[in-house]
Amino acid sequence: MEERPDLAALLYPLVRVLIAAETPILATHDVSMWGYSVLTALDETPVRTQAALAEAIGADKSRIIGTLDELQSAGLIERTPDPDDRRVRLLSITAKGRRIRRAVRKSIRAYEDELLSKLPAADRTAFLRSLRALQQ
Amino acid sequence: MEERPDLAALLYPLVRVLIAAETPILATHDVSMWGYSVLTALDETPVRTQAALAEAIGADKSRIIGTLDELQSAGLIERTPDPDDRRVRLLSITAKGRRIRRAVRKSIRAYEDELLSKLPAADRTAFLRSLRALQQ
DNA sequence: GTAGATCATAAGCGCCTGCATATGATTGCG
DNA sequence: CGCAATCATATGCAGGCGCTTATGATCTAC
Numbered sequence: 001m002e003e004r005p006d007l008a009a010l011l012y013p014l015v016r017v018l019i020a021a022e023t024p025i026l027a028t029h030d031v032s033m034w035g036y037s038v039l040t041a042l043d044e045t046p047v048r049t050q051a052a053l054a055e056a057i058g059a060d061k062s063r064i065i066g067t068l069d070e071l072q073s074a075g076l077i078e079r080t081p082d083p084d085d086r087r088v089r090l091l092s093i094t095a096k097g098r099r100i101r102r103a104v105r106k107s108i109r110a111y112e113d114e115l116l117s118k119l120p121a122a123d124r125t126a127f128l129r130s131l132r133a134l135q136q
Numbered sequence: 137m138e139e140r141p142d143l144a145a146l147l148y149p150l151v152r153v154l155i156a157a158e159t160p161i162l163a164t165h166d167v168s169m170w171g172y173s174v175l176t177a178l179d180e181t182p183v184r185t186q187a188a189l190a191e192a193i194g195a196d197k198s199r200i201i202g203t204l205d206e207l208q209s210a211g212l213i214e215r216t217p218d219p220d221d222r223r224v225r226l227l228s229i230t231a232k233g234r235r236i237r238r239a240v241r242k243s244i245r246a247y248e249d250e251l252l253s254k255l256p257a258a259d260r261t262a263f264l265r266s267l268r269a270l271q272q
Numbered sequence: 273g274t275a276g277a278t279c280a281t282a283a284g285c286g287c288c289t290g291c292a293t294a295t296g297a298t299t300g301c302g
Numbered sequence: 303c304g305c306a307a308t309c310a311t312a313t314g315c316a317g318g319c320g321c322t323t324a325t326g327a328t329c330t331a332c
Contacts, residue, residue: 004264006176006244006245007251007252007267008154010268010271011147011150011151011154013194014147014267014271015151018144018147022144037145049309049310050311051308051309058148058149058152060289060290060291061309061311062290062311062312062313063288063289065311079310085298085308085309086299087297087298087299087308087310088310108144112142112143115143116143119269123262126258126259126262127262127266128140128146130255130260130263131146131147131263133254133255133259134150134254135146185278186279186280186281187278187279196320196321197279197280198282198283198320198322199319201280201282221278221279221328221329222327224278224280224328225279
């Protein structure tokens with residue numbers, strides 16, 4: 001493989017740029033980064049336990065609780081005790097949560113699309129495909 | 137642009153994987169993440185001031201000092217007062233620093249190449265090219 | 273030569289993170 | 303029945319981060 005900068009040295013600054021740009025977007029909608037991550041996970045695939053959710057989004061299972069508390073009190077998610085196993089809280093996104101998640105995503109997507117527009121179309125496709133492939 | 141996960145949601149986990157894999161490699165050579173970053177910067181392009189170095193690697197100019205202290209006392213870099221402007225410390229990598237940097241890079245590169253080998257060659261090239269392009 | 277800018281450095285702030293541990297409710301196994 | 307495992311939750315700790323402010327040395331411009 002040819003000479004190239006370290007992968008991490010390429011990716012890390014890019015992630016920082018994204019976070020810097022997307023933090024204000026999230027703030028506009030009064031959602032935290034983790035909150036948005038939770039909404040996204042719940043909107044895409046239903047998750048049963050909170051531990052499973054934490055695992056799915058790469059968060060700490062004890063630290064995720066505050067996030068869930070916020071989302072719940074803002075009416076964006078619901079936590080209902082599972083009748084079949086009352087230790088478990090079934091997590092679901094509310095209509096309001098879905099609405100907010102989609103609004104946030106739209107803004108974020110617009111920003112990211114602009115960023116990606118620097119790339120020629122073929123590279124952009126290959127780039128996104130590669131990123132997905134590298135997610136194992 | 138077609139449906140896709142958020143860029144950040146793709147990149148962030150990947151960065152975490154890289155950090156998790158590369159931290160032990162760095163530890164083997166007794167260098168911190170920031171230390172390696174400094175060595176890399178100094179090995180590639182000479183930098184005059186510490187502020188410029190911090191800027192170049194995206195570090196905080198006040199936080200970088202401890203890193204420089206460590207590197208210096210390990211004999212990996214030198215800080216010599218600039219005779220032309222004695223406020224400034226000229227930074228340079230030592231032979232030992234260069235040796236260590238290259239050893240670390242070799243291990244990191246081996247890991248990354250293995251990771252990238254999941255991708256078809258054409259995608260891999262486009263992926264790396266895209267990453268560089270997105271660095272502004 | 274004096275004032276203001278620049279550089280390296282130190283120290284403190286609030287925030288977030290990963291990690292460990294504890295507790296209380298509940299389940300399921302033997 | 304009783305014990306161990308599981309789940310949600312609370313809490314504490316150490317470490318790192320970005321950011322800010324202060325200090326002392328030195329330079330530059332006037």
